[in-house]
Every structure is written in C-alpha cells, then in structure tokens.
Amino acid sequence: MSITAAQVKQLRDLTGAGMMDCKAALAETNGDMDAAVDWLRAKGIAKADKKAGRTAAEGLIGVASEATKAVVVEVNSETDFVARAENFQQIVRNVATVALTVGGATEAVADAKYPGSQETVVQAIKDAVGTIGENMAFRRSAALSVSSGAVATYVHNAVADNLGKLGVLVAIETAGNAETARTFARQVAMHVAATNPLALTAEEVDPAAVAREKAIFAEQARESGKPENIIEKMVEGRMRKFYEEVVLLKQAFVLNPDITVEAALKEAEKEIGAPAKITGFVRFALGEGIEKEETDFAAEVAAAAKK
Structure with missing residues (x-):
C-alpha cells in the first residue's frame, strides 16, 4: 500500500523517529500506526511511550x-x-x-x-x-x-x-x-x-500491555543474535525493570528515590x-485521549480577512 506524507508526519510526531525510519516502519506494518510504533521500538529507534502533548482539549x-x-x-x-x-x-x-x-x-x-x-x-x-x-x-x-x-x-x-x-x-x-x-x-x-x-500492583497491569512489552523485548534481544534460552532470561530481566517503572508500589518514591x-x-x-x-x-x-485537530493559525487569519 502507498504510505502518505501525513502518515509519516503523524508517526514522526508520535515517536520522534527520523522520516525515513517512519516511512520504513509504516511500509513494514501496512500503515498500521500502533504496529509501526512497536516496530520502531523493537529496532531501538523510538522511545517506549508516544510523545506527550498530542491532546489539546x-x-x-x-x-x-x-x-x-x-x-x-x-x-x-x-x-x-x-x-x-x-x-x-x-x-x-x-x-x-x-x-x-x-x-x-x-x-x-x-x-x-x-x-x-x-x-x-x-x-x-x-x-x-x-x-x-x-x-x-x-x-x-x-x-x-x-x-x-x-x-x-x-x-x-x-x-x-x-x-x-x-x-x-x-x-x-x-x-x-x-x-x-x-x-x-x-x-x-x-x-x-x-x-x-x-x-497499583504487577498483577493489575493490563495483560495486553504485558504481552506487548514481552514481544518487543524479545524482538530487541533477537536483534542482538542471542540464543533463545538467553533471550528468555533477558526478557525476564527487562520485564522486572518494566514493572519497576509502571507499577505504583514498585516505583522509586519521588520524595525519596532510595526506597x-x-x-x-x-x-x-x-x-x-x-x-x-x-x-x-x-x-x-485534562484532555488525555482526546486529539484536537491541528490548524494553521496564519491560514485561519488569512481566510478570515477574505470574508
């Protein structure tokens, strides 16, 4: 399928990855935006989380x-x-x-x-x-x-x-x-x-999110050419780190990061x-999960002036 410039821009805004990397990711995933984000993460090109600031409500x-x-x-x-x-x-x-x-x-x-x-x-x-x-x-x-x-x-x-x-x-x-x-x-x-x-606890993390992280970590480990038994241990270690980052009780306390x-x-x-x-x-x-259509303010002013 043909990948549009708008899709490339959207993926670049979401991940901070380069234009050619975004184009390749979309081509590999048939234009599926979420899958393209995961593809970039597995290649070590994108960050774990989509960039904040996309919501504007x-x-x-x-x-x-x-x-x-x-x-x-x-x-x-x-x-x-x-x-x-x-x-x-x-x-x-x-x-x-x-x-x-x-x-x-x-x-x-x-x-x-x-x-x-x-x-x-x-x-x-x-x-x-x-x-x-x-x-x-x-x-x-x-x-x-x-x-x-x-x-x-x-x-x-x-x-x-x-x-x-x-x-x-x-x-x-x-x-x-x-x-x-x-x-x-x-x-x-x-x-x-x-x-x-x-x-709150590791048991309460969405199973779909856990499966997704495991798949990404496994793909990253395979990219390094490690054997499957080593990959399994690497994934276990990465998942422990993942839980420390996303589970409230396991996170380092902001007021005292030593505990x-x-x-x-x-x-x-x-x-x-x-x-x-x-x-x-x-x-x-405020506004999380709501995307507000981006507008060109200069174009809006120009259009208003013509009325």
Whole structure:
C-alpha cells in the first residue's frame, strides 16, 4: 500500500523517529500506526511511550472529598480562557459535588440532578453553553472510598482550590490515625501525578500491555543474535525493570528515590500507628485521549480577512 506524507508526519510526531525510519516502519506494518510504533521500538529507534502533548482539549479537572471518600471529574471547554472564568469553574465545582453525592460513576453523575436545578448535569451544562458562549461537556468522573482510613486528593497546576489541569486520588485503608494516613496518601498522590503508573500492583497491569512489552523485548534481544534460552532470561530481566517503572508500589518514591513506594508505606505505618494498605488510585489529566485537530493559525487569519 502507498504510505502518505501525513502518515509519516503523524508517526514522526508520535515517536520522534527520523522520516525515513517512519516511512520504513509504516511500509513494514501496512500503515498500521500502533504496529509501526512497536516496530520502531523493537529496532531501538523510538522511545517506549508516544510523545506527550498530542491532546489539546481544554477545561478543568475538579476534585471533592469527605473523610473516607473522594471524587475527581473532568469538564471540557473549547478554550483555556473560558476554563479560567469563575462561572465555568463553579460548574466544575458543582459537578464534583454531585459526583461525591451519587458515588462518582460517570453515567450516574451525568444523569443526576444539577445543584439548584431540576435538570440533569448533562442538560444543565448544555444550557450553560448559550450563556458562556462556547461548547462545554462533562466527560468523566471516578471515585475512591475506604471503610476506615483516608482518601487524599491532589491537584497539579491548580487554577483555584480543587481545580486544575491534573487531579489524583489515593486511598489508604487503615485502622490507625486517619489524618496521618491522609498526609502520606497526599504525598503518594503527588508521586502519581509525576510518574503516571499503569497499575497499583504487577498483577493489575493490563495483560495486553504485558504481552506487548514481552514481544518487543524479545524482538530487541533477537536483534542482538542471542540464543533463545538467553533471550528468555533477558526478557525476564527487562520485564522486572518494566514493572519497576509502571507499577505504583514498585516505583522509586519521588520524595525519596532510595526506597520504593511500598517501602515508604511501611515507614509511614510507624507514624500512622497501624498496618496500612494503598487500595487504589485514580489519575485524570485534562484532555488525555482526546486529539484536537491541528490548524494553521496564519491560514485561519488569512481566510478570515477574505470574508
């Protein structure tokens, strides 16, 4: 099949690889973008992760919490200008309050009554579009709770209290001092914001992601000409390293890189006064997974001038 310049550019933007390498990767994989990324990685040409910065949806992440539960929500707008307006920020606060009341599931929040209105959250936001002047939408929400202990929240790049571009929840189950547990959970939430782990434990990593990494590591090892029995040991070693990079409990703790998050939790138990367990985390980054069409600003201005 014929490979277009647009496909080559997209793969180059995703991986940072050279133009000819991208063209070869697409040719080898019949234009399959994800397979081409893996092909480049196996050849040692591309980085493990696609480049960040491809998403451009605006809006805000909001969090809300009570003693043993917390929620995080995302409401999108077209521009950052609107996201910084008080009326939009109040909408996000209200949606977070609703989420805390109804349990945090996205569909439940969408269908719940908006504060001070008989309309649902989704309809109330649609109604606000006419007032604010641009399209807005409630995208998603999530919640964490514990029977005893604490759920901490953290907002990065905050534009107002509990509102920003990235929000994290971390839950710690413990019969010890809840406020001490919350303080440590907030430190872990800051760690999660910085490292973006895939899962809490190795067992919870998506099996498809594990299989994909194993296949890439095996192909890289074969490129070196090693025999299969050596390749197997090399893959095992690489997978251990992979888990250390993507599993929260196995990651080096950002606040003290000499120990893992798991070891830091053990240390924190001394102050908490009882055994403690991290039972879950949620990380919402604004606009992740949404790609906004790139436009040529100069061309837009020129086109507008001709009208």
